[in-house]
Amino acid sequence: MKLGFLTACLPESTLSDIARWAVDQGFEALEVAGWPATDVRNHIRVERFDEIEYERVRRIFADTGLALSSIAYYENNLHPTEGPQVNAHVRRCVEAAAALGCPTVGTFVGRDAGMTVHDNLKKAEDVFGPLVEHAKGHGVEIVIENCVMKSWHPDGYPGNLAYSPELWEWMFGIGLKLNYDPSHLVALGIDPVAAARPYVSEIAHVQAKDTEILGGRIDHTGFHGPIGGEKGWYRFRVPGRGQVDWTRVIDALQEGGYDGVVSVEHEDPVWSGDPARVRTGLGxxxxxxxPLIAG
Structure with a gap:
């Protein structure tokens, strides 16, 4: 295994600066944010991935010796109006990843909130079939994070249809792989280790984020949280500051044969607010x- 992090938490820093800092801290890989240029999370500009951009990114990884584990673009591929633009950007991420020798592109399945889950799954098969074939033709795998994305549904229901092992099995059937993030399973009352063990062979990337349960709040709002879909009774933290048992998680991955990158996804509100605090959180x-994945 290699230890890395997702660059989206440092949008004000250049990829070159992030990479140099990562090496100094002992990290071995980066998951690079690849949102469009209109978004601050665009450390790689896939919408104009010309020879100059290719050489810029290639040089950073060659000079630092870091691995490029994934290009990250987590948006709603089933959005009723914006879906086609999202799909097109995923294709561009795949092409950039292939050119750079990057094995995966990360995104969300998403959801059309005006349709039933059953109809969404049928729509997703139509949407992702061509995307999976495009990725396969470029030697790249599309990985889906198991994030719930309550904010994408007007009533706070799951907005990304990849949140449970039941849906993972459906994803694998259409050629998608899992970007496994245990934090979201904690927030669903699912044991992250029990959920992962049967599917380690389908995990192509891992994101490391923790979940802190905020005591007593669930007794007031219930499992689904406050009206409007806010998290309410839990919050995401950096690994080590929440409920995830990282020894058991890493052990299950290693026992199952996973030898890829574990990429820290920093969404911790305590260690946010300025770049120095974010870097402290990454530390x-x-x-x-x-200590769990060394060697």
Whole structure:
């Protein structure tokens, strides 16, 4: 295994600066944010991935020795109006990944909130069939994070149809792989280790984020949280500051044969607000995970 992080948490920094800092801290990989240029999370500009951009990114990874584990673009591929633009950008991410020798592109399945789950799954098969074939033709795998994305549904129901092992099985059937993030399983009352064990062979990337349960709040709002779909009774933290048992998680992945990248996804509100605090949070995650995956 290699230890890395997702660059989206440092949008004000250049990829070159992030990479140099990552090496100094002992990280071995980066998952690079690849949103469009209109979004601050665009450390790789896939919409104009010409020879100059290719050489810029290639040089950063060649000079630092870091691995490029994935190009990240987590948006709603089933959105009723914006879906086609999202799909097209996923294709561009795949092409950039192939050119750079990057094995995966990460995104969400998403959901059309005006349709039933059953109809969404049928729509997703039509949408992702060509995307999977495009990725396969370029030697790249599309990985889906198991995030719930309550904010994408007007009533706070799951907005990304990849949140449970039941849906993972459906995803694998259409050629998608899993970007496994245990934090979201904690927030659903699912044991992350029990959920992962049968599917390690289908995990092509791992994101490391923790979940802190905020005591007593669920007794007021219930499992689904406050009206409007806010998280309410839990919050995401850097690894080591929540409920995830990282020793058991990493052990299950290693026992199952996973030898890829564990990429810290920093969404911790305590260690946010300015780049220095974000880097401190990444350091906490590093010192939590490094002893578990070293060597």
């Amino acid at each position: 906490i995650a590093y010192h939590t995970l490094r």
